[in-house]
Amino acid sequence: MKSIPFEALKRKNVKIILMKKTALIGGKIYTGNEIIEKKALLLDGGVIVGTVDDKDxxxxxxxxxxxxxNICAGLVDLQLYGDGSDLYSAELSLASLERISNGLIDKGTTSYMMTLATNTIPVFKEAIRVAEDYHHDAFLGLHLEGPFLNAKKRGAHPEELIITPTKERIEDLLEGSQVVKMMTIAPECISDEVLRYLQTYQLLLSAGHSNATFAEGTHGYDAGIPTSTHLFNAMSPLHHREVGLVGAVFNHHRACSSIIVDGHHVSFEAVKIAKKQMGDRLFMITDAVAACNKGIYQHVLNDGYYALPDGTISGAAISLFEGIRNCVQQVGIPLDEAIRMSTTYPANLLGRSDIGNLNTGSMANVIVFTDDFKLEHVIFKGELRY
Incomplete structure (x- = not known):
């Protein structure tokens, strides 16, 4: 058995294709279900083979x-808008998607949902048209955050572009598309009939940018909306007389929610409260954007987050890996659970058993990092990125 130390590979500073059969040794393996030590993780042809004792x-x-x-699965982000200097809605090109994919993988995010905030219908359609022709194993599809939201909780979304959902508008936007996989909607702004029609498109629906009462939010979850968009942000808050959508999420036995753990969108104490209430129903997103000075969303980097020129907070400036660090160091969530919040839980919402874990047969997307959260190596489909 030939042994090649990682340090020797790092010094070459080039992309390296791993040998067909590879064993990662000497680490603590977080599979998604358990923590394994003193064993080897076997990779073969871009797929996880399993774990064995080093001697075997x-x-x-x-x-x-x-x-x-530490060794864990590559991270899964269901909501981000760009990376580096690329905001997809402002670029709308295959080249920008490729740059975003490569940039995210090198940060440890090996699966992502490209998100578009509320925009004009022509921009949505062009974004869909371009993305239909983009094929990459990190690219999960498009998440449309709008236009069917509640203007009272619009956040950074332009009020004039938020519209009421109808069958005709849904068909006009989505008909024939195979790349739209997720949509954020305000449950109080959609009728049961239109919701049932939207559900025929087999999207992952998420309640967000919503001013729903507790009853309206609960009704949406009971009607089959499985998750929620960036808990606390742009949703009716928890109040002792009307607990709103936050209360509906907390109290519903099945409803999940994403949350942004950057310390700016949501305080770390609020994350701690939400985690105690929701357990494995809470998962992480970044809501990450990119600096941009054109189009509807002109994001300006502030101290740790992005805002519109008028000061409205508009997006995050962290990676999902940095979110894991914040969960552990700032919130007190155990490392194995913080990993699941950014791997297993979002993958489960998508019905994907081949990503977000290190189970036998899953894609060989792996990250390696130190106890002080230095990202050492990323393996994507069996390829060592660095």
């Missing part, structure tokens, strides 16, 4: 020593 590594595998680091 099969013949023909090359061994890569991670020197005590």
């Amino acid at each position: 590594i099969p013949v023909g595998y090359q061994s890569l020593d991670v020197k005590g680091a």
